[in-house]
Amino acid sequence: MNKVVPLCVPEIKGNEIEYVRECIESGWVSSTGGEYLNKFEEEFSRVTGIKYSNAVINGTAALHLALAALNIGKGDEVIVPSLTFISTVNVVKYVGAKVVFVDVDSRNYTIDPKEIEKVVNDKTKAIIPVHLYGIIANMDKIMEIAHKFNLYVIEDATEALGSTKRGKMAGSFGHIGCYSFNGNKLMTTGAGGMICTDDEDLNKRIDHLKNQTKTVLENGSIIHNEIGFNYRMPNILAAFGLAQLEQLEKFIIRKKEITTLYKNELNGLMGIKFPESNEDDDICQWLNCVEVFEEYGIARDELIKVMNDEGVICRPFFYPIHKMEAYSSEKVIGDKLINTELCSKRGLNLPSSVGITNNEILRICSILKKNVKNS
Numbered sequence: 001m002n003k004v005v006p007l008c009v010p011e012i013k014g015n016e017i018e019y020v021r022e023c024i025e026s027g028w029v030s031s032t033g034g035e036y037l038n039k040f041e042e043e044f045s046r047v048t049g050i051k052y053s054n055a056v057i058n059g060t061a062a063l064h065l066a067l068a069a070l071n072i073g074k075g076d077e078v079i080v081p082s083l084t085f086i087s088t089v090n091v092v093k094y095v096g097a098k099v100v101f102v103d104v105d106s107r108n109y110t111i112d113p114k115e116i117e118k119v120v121n122d123k124t125k126a127i128i129p130v131h132l133y134g135i136i137a138n139m140d141k142i143m144e145i146a147h148k149f150n151l152y153v154i155e156d157a158t159e160a161l162g163s164t165k166r167g168k169m170a171g172s173f174g175h176i177g178c179y180s181f182n183g184n185k186l187m188t189t190g191a192g193g194m195i196c197t198d199d200e201d202l203n204k205r206i207d208h209l210k211n212q213t214k215t216v217l218e219n220g221s222i223i224h225n226e227i228g229f230n231y232r233m234p235n236i237l238a239a240f241g242l243a244q245l246e247q248l249e250k251f252i253i254r255k256k257e258i259t260t261l262y263k264n265e266l267n268g269l270m271g272i273k274f275p276e277s278n279e280d281d282d283i284c285q286w287l288n289c290v291e292v293f294e295e296y297g298i299a300r301d302e303l304i305k306v307m308n309d310e311g312v313i314c315r316p317f318f319y320p321i322h323k324m325e326a327y328s329s330e331k332v333i334g335d336k337l338i339n340t341e342l343c344s345k346r347g348l349n350l351p352s353s354v355g356i357t358n359n360e361i362l363r364i365c366s367i368l369k370k371n372v373k374n375s
């Protein structure tokens with residue numbers, strides 16, 4: 001029996017234990033002190049090229065803080081894709097704003113700028129493009145629209161650390177970029193996130209809000225001038241994160257090798273289609289993905305079962321959020337998001353851990369080749 005190949009598991013082989021041990025031995029485990037938080041934030045800024053980085057407790061908190069810091073709330077509209085993880089959309093509800101779903105580009109599953117223009121109105125305040133599975137959304141066009149209509153852009157780059165456009169990191173194009181360090185992401189802190197911006201004032205506001213708007217008076221009293229959040233990352237997780245960051249370059253190189261190997265093996269296979277990234281993009285695919293078309297011969301869900309039976313863990317694409325009960329009453333232009341629904345139905349995520357071996361990838365590809373019915 002072959003070893004099970006997981007979908008995406010972390011690679012924890014650097015200084016993680018040493019740095020975490022230092023935190024435990026020094027007693028600086030929480031977010032009120034210790035040197036790892038600053039180091040992690042500074043190093044993250046160096047890697048992304050974004051001036052200010054604020055470490056938080058997860059990617060969802062980063063997205064929530066972004067909207068809160070930009071004072072987006074009741075009466076405002078925020079444009080989002082429906083083909084994403086639920087957090088991108090839930091955070092709009094957390095601040096009391098209205099969710100406006102827009103379809104994706106069928107070539108790469110990211111929000112379609114042409115569709116954005118159709119829904120902008122006086123109430124629109126922000127766009128949250130998601131760089132799905134690591135593929136960068138069409139940021140040139142999105143920023144053009146944002147400038148034209150004076151909108152904020154919050155990039156959900158939770159899945160796209162390592163992907164660049166003309167050498168610039170995903171998450172560095174809009175007003176705010178948000179990242180996740182959940183266990184399945186390119187790098188992890190167990191749970192964690194980062195919220196980044198080039199705007200000093202905005203960063204100060206983010207920092208204030210994430211820290212319960214805490215101000216210490218001269219006599220030591222603590223006051224809170226607004227309703228804030230406890231979204232700070234503890235020092236012990238930052239220590240973990242710093243050790244992961246030291247290995248990031250290696251992780252990115254391996255992720256790119258994995259994608260190249262999948263493409264070399266599967267390109268041209270009947271009914272299997274890879275996404276097309278935009279020109280000038282150098283993608284670090286967090287999860288490798290293909291669409292399974294009718295010509296393949298067996299449906300996507302059946303293929304997932306076949307793969308799972310062979311010990312290869314694959315996953316369907318995100319389920320369209322506008323079809324979920326909590327969001328089914330949200331208005332969708334034309335009642336349908338055709339590309340979102342088709343991509344979601346056909347999309348398949350393939351095992352993509354940094355630690356996957358070439359032999360495992362070859363085995364996965366041979367199962368995919370063996371099962372094509374119309375060869």
Ligand SMILES: Cc1ncc(COP(=O)(O)O)c(C=O)c1O
Nearest residue numbers: 058059060085087088158180182
């Ligand atoms: C697209 C997207 N947005 C937001 C999040 C939320 O990040 P977290 O799980 O760290 O809260 C995730 C992932 O987990 C994600 O994939």
